[in-house]
Amino acid sequence: MSEVRYTKDHEWIRLDGEIAVVGITDYAQNALGDVVYVEVPEPGKAVTAGGEAGVVESVKAASEIYSPVTGEVVEGNEALGDDPALVNSAPMAGGWIFKVKLADPAELDGLMSEADYKAFVDGLE
Amino acid sequence: MPAPQTLKQTPLHDLHRDLGAEFGPFAGYDMPIRYPAGIMDEHRHCRAAAALFDVSHMGQVVLTPDGGGMDGLIAALEQLVPGDIAALRPGRQRYSLFTNARGGVMDDLMITRREADLYVVVNAGCRDADVAHLEAHLPRGTVRLLEDRALIALQGPKAVEVIARLDPAIEGAPFMSARLLSLGGLDCWVSRSGYTGEDGVEISVPADGAAALARLLLSQPEVAPAGLGARDSLRLEAGLCLYGADLDPTVTPIEAGLAWTIGKRRKMEGGFMGADVIMDQLFNGPPRLRVGIRPDGRAPARAHTEIVDAAGVPVGHVTSGGFGPTVGGPIAMGYVTPEHAADGTALGLVIRGKTHPARVAPLPFVPKGWK
Missing domain, CATH: 3.30.1360.120 (Probable tRNA modification gtpase trme; domain 1)
Structure with a gap:
């Protein structure tokens, strides 16, 4: 399993073989507040880097989830249908949003490392 | 702006x-x-x-009578609201509405009669317009914003x-x-x-x-x-309206399901702004009605979501919507044509291009906690 990479839109992505897992960061879930609904992408959906891939809704608002990479969705996290709050309680584990087959794994190199993302978030305050 | x-x-x-x-x-x-x-x-x-x-x-406003006394002040205020303010005893409060000449709601407000004045609370976003409206219609020097x-x-x-x-x-x-x-x-x-x-x-x-x-x-x-x-x-x-979302100058009290705020005497006598439109809707029915809506699924329907009937024909819009923590699911309010306003009517909510099934539900969504 490779290291986790991050986007400026506060998604994380972790490559596991040919497939990458995508979710939102702890910073993002905290900013959103209590998550009450997640619209995960259907398997087979083509996503592009920076393009819409789903929606996370908190009590107060809906926020789009952007795909960190270009590729094809292989699975949405069905567990979020019954328990959307997993995004709050375990954003980088059970609260993952979708799995994607990357068109070009080299795209990951353009994303932030954990240290870069940390610095990026610190700079937002 | x-x-x-x-x-x-x-x-x-x-x-x-x-x-x-x-x-x-x-x-x-x-x-x-x-x-x-x-x-x-x-x-x-x-x-x-x-x-x-x-x-x-929120705007706190005190209306203090001039030479015309409390009765004169109340009579002047009653031109602006359909509530029976004259019937309020000292220390009693009433929910009411400023209406416009077309019968629309300019703001919703609380009016309390006190021994020597009226205490009024209006919405923050309408405060300046409300004060100007009061000053234009009440005797000079009677309106004071706290x-x-x-x-x-x-x-x-x-x-x-x-x-x-x-x-x-x-x-x-x-x-x-x-x-x-x-x-x-x-x-x-x-x-x-x-x-x-x-x-x-x-x-x-x-x-x-x-x-x-x-x-x-x-x-x-x-x-x-x-x-x-x-x-x-x-x-x-609680099924309560938010001004600017569920109420605005194009919505009448009858459409909003707020006919109960119109005093019986006021229904007989009229004499408030937009009374002709409002009384016509009261007796002949309004073109649309505010309803509660429960989506069948878990997706919240936010304000401006289009509402369609069982055949997919547009019948209205959501004006407030989100998640109800006590209900434990999504809830909404919106306006639909009267033939789709009965409790239990099947509706569709068009969320991000997809129609989600929902039903008209009684308001409030939770039992009231006051007596």
């Missing part, structure tokens, strides 16, 4: 910051949206115990118990009544009313004592702070 350069602050702004609030702009004020507990917990705490809200952004008072709402099943600990004179005050209390040594005008569907009070307090009173209330074991996020989910569950 360009956004103002700087947002106004209420007298409790420093307290909110100390409590760890996340702020957001609302009606020109920098207001607490939520605290570290989060909207869900703040909402549930209000339904279970007592939640403290800063609503100092700029030196804050407004704190304490809401929930334990709220009155907490207030009684500070001043037992709250006991026996019926819902929708108001009286002068001494809370923490401060003269407070306290209404037993609210915007959450729970029992509770709204406290008008001198601005320079507001933070001390809020801290005193927060030091009571039952009380936790709640922001505008929880205030919105609470009022939506």
